[in-house]
Amino acid sequence: MAQSSDATDADAPTREIRLVENPDGQWTARDLDVGVSAQGESRTAALDALDAVVAAVRGEGGHEPTDDELRALGIEPEAARSSGELPDVLK
Secondary structure (H helix, E strand, O other): OEEEEEOOEEEEEEEEEEEEEOOOOOEEEEEOOOOEEEEEOOHHHHHHHHHHHHHHHOOOOOOOOOHHHHHHOOOOHHHHOOOOOOOHHHO
16 A cells, blocks of 8 residues: 655655556556545556546546547537526526
8 A cells, every 4th residue: 555645744644545456457546535446557557547536526637628629529619618507407
């Protein structure tokens, strides 16, 4: 198990992560405090993916998709943007 420490108190763990190599060669990283996991082809990839998942869960990650990203998914950007008003069914 890996633990990171706060710079102000080196003895108190602030995040506990479990890192496991799977039988298929993939790696799984699990944040035990947040209760989420991520996989990657390497330990570094699994930890990077876990950081992204934890950030998203905490509301610190992600971004508004760009027009190019929407088009790459086959979505017309203007159709995807809301006018700000909720449809009647959601009011």
